[in-house]
Amino acid sequence: MIERTLYSSDHDLFRASFRRFLDEEVRPYYDAWEDQGYVDREVWRKAGALGFLCPTMPEQYGGAGVDRLYSAIIFEEIGRSGATGLGFGLHSDIVAPYLLAYGSDDLKERYLPAMARGELIGAIAMSEPSAGSDLQGIRASAVRDGDTWVLNGSKTFITNGWHCDLVIVVAKTDPALGAKGISLLVVDTGMPGFSKGKRLKKAGLKAQDTAELFFDSVRVPDGNLLGRAGEGFIYLMQELAWERMQIAILAVSACEAALHWTIEYTRSRKAFGSEIIGFQNTRFTLAALKTEVQVARVFVDRCMELLLAGKLDAPTAAMAKYWTTELQGKVTDDCLQLHGGYGYMWEYPIARAWADARVQRIYGGTNEIMKEIIARTL
Numbered sequence: 001m002i003e004r005t006l007y008s009s010d011h012d013l014f015r016a017s018f019r020r021f022l023d024e025e026v027r028p029y030y031d032a033w034e035d036q037g038y039v040d041r042e043v044w045r046k047a048g049a050l051g052f053l054c055p056t057m058p059e060q061y062g063g064a065g066v067d068r069l070y071s072a073i074i075f076e077e078i079g080r081s082g083a084t085g086l087g088f089g090l091h092s093d094i095v096a097p098y099l100l101a102y103g104s105d106d107l108k109e110r111y112l113p114a115m116a117r118g119e120l121i122g123a124i125a126m127s128e129p130s131a132g133s134d135l136q137g138i139r140a141s142a143v144r145d146g147d148t149w150v151l152n153g154s155k156t157f158i159t160n161g162w163h164c165d166l167v168i169v170v171a172k173t174d175p176a177l178g179a180k181g182i183s184l185l186v187v188d189t190g191m192p193g194f195s196k197g198k199r200l201k202k203a204g205l206k207a208q209d210t211a212e213l214f215f216d217s218v219r220v221p222d223g224n225l226l227g228r229a230g231e232g233f234i235y236l237m238q239e240l241a242w243e244r245m246q247i248a249i250l251a252v253s254a255c256e257a258a259l260h261w262t263i264e265y266t267r268s269r270k271a272f273g274s275e276i277i278g279f280q281n282t283r284f285t286l287a288a289l290k291t292e293v294q295v296a297r298v299f300v301d302r303c304m305e306l307l308l309a310g311k312l313d314a315p316t317a318a319m320a321k322y323w324t325t326e327l328q329g330k331v332t333d334d335c336l337q338l339h340g341g342y343g344y345m346w347e348y349p350i351a352r353a354w355a356d357a358r359v360q361r362i363y364g365g366t367n368e369i370m371k372e373i374i375a376r377t378l
């Protein structure tokens with residue numbers, strides 16, 4: 001196979017220790033977490049103590065100040081292990097970077113070190129019951145009153161929403177201005193008027209707590225505004241390439257894992273007197289998938305190189321998100337088929353991988369929106 005050149009020996013050591021963490025602190029508990037619908041909070045603290053949360057944040061704020069390849073390793077290993085219920089990525093690589101880039105010193109000191117320790121869990125709330133893809137259609141509003149913003153509205157489908165201690169809320173501070181009237185406010189669960197709805201029952205990602213959030217005249221101090229009022233939409237656009245790469249990275253490693261499990265399974269299962277892998281249909285299916293996964297791997301690694309060099313543009317990142325997640329759907333579906341009835345049983349990792357894969361085409365900007373972004377470059 002084509003050798004990967006992205007990682008150094010330091011990265012490899014980090015990967016080995018995160019893999020061990022998943023084997024020892026996650027896998028043994030994962031079935032129970034899926035049944036209860038959320039991971040135990042304790043795993044966040046353990047991950048924080050070992051440096052697996054917010055690794056790219058500066059040391060001053062509790063991180064290790066390392067490059068984004070360390071985050072990429074976390075996404076890859078989560079994809080490989082199938083422990084997709086861990087909401088570490090969103091916390092470390094979406095919420096924390098907004099705080100770092102646009103938060104005041106006070107906000108950074110208050111939240112980032114505790115997030116890196118796993119004592120506080122972060123979420124970001126953009127989507128609403130009536131607006132997802134069309135972010136400008138959100139209704140949550142924050143009206144200035146003295147030195148606070150009075151926030152009203154509701155959000156849905158929020159990852160880490162049930163566990164979260166702080167949430168970055170996207171709200172309109174000047175509805176008349178459309179995208180130019182959108183701001184980002186950091187809301188603490190302790191603020192009166194903030195409540196969490198029920199955990200949502202999902203078709204996959206069953207250990208991931210996804211919830212509705214409600215804001216009823218929550219008084220958010222002006223100091224909790226990220227950056228400047230009205231610039232929220234611009235801030236949300238800044239890191240889209242990285243946010244989409246996170247999904248693509250996980251997609252490719254999930255494909256690799258699905259292939260691995262299926263090759264093992266079809267080697268051990270027999271029908272009509274021979275191993276399933278001996279049938280030409282099995283071999284050709286796996287050969288085709290392996291080829292496509294290799295193509296995806298090389299493309300995503302190259303995109304990561306560009307990202308690290310500050311050269312990955314939004315349309316290329318959209319291609320990566322769109323194409324790898326479509327591939328993930330195809331690979332997990334074909335691999336499930338090769339498992340026969342066992343593939344449909346939850347105790348088999350391929351069944352979970354298949355169910356978990358579906359949402360990858362929906363969140364982080366749907367794949368239709370990705371095609372819109374790509375189409376604008378035609």
Ligand SMILES: Cc1cc2nc3c(=O)[nH]c(=O)nc-3n(C[C@H](O)[C@H](O)[C@H](O)COP(=O)(O)OP(=O)(O)OC[C@H]3O[C@@H](n4cnc5c(N)ncnc54)[C@H](O)[C@@H]3O)c2cc1C
Nearest residue numbers: 124125126127131132133157158159362363364365366368
């Ligand atoms: C498990 C899960 C976790 C999530 N986590 C979060 C989170 O942490 N924070 C958060 O804010 N949101 C989160 N989301 C929400 C997610 O980002 C939205 O579901 C997604 O953006 C799509 O929005 P929607 O569901 O409103 O669908 P809609 O926007 O209503 O889209 C419905 C369909 O119409 C299509 N469509 C819409 N506009 C166009 C267009 N212009 N051209 C062509 N087709 C179009 C879509 O592609 C889709 O197929 C999560 C969702 C899920 C399922």
